[in-house]
Amino acid sequence: MTPQEALFKYTLRLGDNALIQGHRLSEWCSKGPILEEDLALTNIALDNIGLAQAFLKYAADIEGKGKTEDDLAYKRPERQFYNHQITELPIGDFAVTIAKQLLISAFEVPLFSALSHSTDETIAGIAAKGVKESRYHFVHSRDWCYRLGEGTELSHSKLQQAIHDLWAYTGELFEMAEEDTILLVAGIAVDLEELRPLWKETVATVLTEATIQIPEDGTMHTGSRNGVHTEHLGHILAEMQYLQRAYPDATW
Amino acid sequence: MVIPATHSKEEIFGLLATIYDPEIPVVTIQEMGMLRDVILTETGCEVIITPTYTGCPAMGIIEHDIIELLKQNGVPEVRVTTSYSPSWTTDWMTSETKEKLKNYGIAAPIHSSCVNWLQPKSLAISCPRCNSSDTTLISQFGSTACKALYSCNSCKEPFDYFKCH
Structure with missing residues (x-):
């Protein structure tokens, strides 16, 4: 893998995580439990789509084949997507969405914070914006964890179940692939193993406060670094890419 | 052939300072800190803007407004580029x-x-x-x-x- 190929794959991963997470959150549009949450979840979706656009645009520049961010979003097959599997899982009920948001945003805050010091100026610039936005996302999901965890018996059990079900998808966040190792040496990427204890502490603090038990680390799902996904990503892409597949290069 | 620049950098800044934020129509894009730089080129200029939030839907409208305004004022070629560095802050x-x-x-x-x-x-x-x-x-x-x-x-x-x- 050349440094350029590593940078392309790494930037795609950053873009794909934001794109798929944003797409999933947009499913809450007009379905939020209360109006304020409808606005909050779709605002977070919008932040994610914006971040995806910035990263995928840069990925297209790195690839140097004259593509746009839209080409990368709408014309790549499933096996060329590198988003974490946790992002593609269905939104489930509100507790599942909040649990997902907590686990992901607690990872994104330190990730973007570290990437804002990347030697790659474009990644550093986008990450510097990303960290400010993901802080708002983290505080949002943290406060809802408190409310659901200490709310009714039902809200507590739903959040506990969601954390339990999602836990096996969190190991993937910290996997170092070949591109990570190559870019880490160049000061472009982040050592994900270093982020793991930080993430664990943040998540554990929130869950303890919310009276939710922290699951044991067991067997973790894996595969996204190689483009291997759950059955859910194909369904997302079928919907998201439909128009460009049926009517190639259609514009507004 | 080198086409002489039709406008100075200051003149272009002056024009752009009249563009209002589409979401908050009482402040201009310059006052918001979104207008970062103007680079004169042989055939016109490049305008560098920075988004407030990555997903800000107003960016497309602002880009359109910049191109329209400068073209109306006789700048032949206008290119708008988005820059993320330095990262926009409300402290500006x-x-x-x-x-x-x-x-x-x-x-x-x-x-x-x-x-x-x-x-x-x-x-x-x-x-x-x-x-x-x-x-x-x-x-x-x-x-x-x-x-x-x-x-x-x-x-x-x-x-x-x-x-x-």
Whole structure:
């Protein structure tokens, strides 16, 4: 893998995580439990789509084949997507969405914070914006964890179940692939193993406060670094890419 | 062939300073800190802008407004480029800009050095209508990406707060 190929794959991963997470959150549009949450979840979706656009645009520049961010979003097959599997899982009920948001945003805050010091100026610039936005996302999901965890018996059990079900998808966040190792040496990427204890502490603090038990680390799902996904990503892409597949290069 | 520049950098800045933010039509893109630089080229100019939030839907409209305005004023070729570095911050807003926001009904952002992002409820945000400091945060996510929703416990009106960023 050349440094350029590593940078392309790494930037795609950053873009794909934001794109798929944003797409999933947009499913809450007009379905939020209360109006304020409808606005909050779709605002977070919008932040994610914006971040995806910035990263995928840069990925297209790195690839140097004259593509746009839209080409990368709408014309790549499933096996060329590198988003974490946790992002593609269905939104489930509100507790599942909040649990997902907590686990992901607690990872994104330190990730973007570290990437804002990347030697790659474009990644550093986008990450510097990303960290400010993901802080708002983290505080949002943290406060809802408190409310659901200490709310009714039902809200507590739903959040506990969601954390339990999602836990096996969190190991993937910290996997170092070949591109990570190559870019880490160049000061472009982040050592994900270093982020793991930080993430664990943040998540554990929130869950303890919310009276939710922290699951044991067991067997973790894996595969996204190689483009291997759950059955859910194909369904997302079928919907998201439909128009460009049926009517190639259609514009507004 | 080199085509002489039709406008100076200052003239182009002067024109662009008249473009208002499509979401908050009382402040210009320059006052918001979105207008970063103008680079003169042989056939026109390149305008560098920076987004407030990555997903800000106003960016497309702003780009369109810049191209339209400069073309109307005889700049033959205009290119708009988005830059993320340095990262936009509400700390760039002047006190005059903040006053304009307040008069429009939006509480102005507090300086980032005074904000603990982990404790948003600890912020004392004053109502832009009655100036009361007795206000409640309803949601960190409001009508646009850059605003939070508050309500005033004195005059009972809801209002937007431009989030510190």
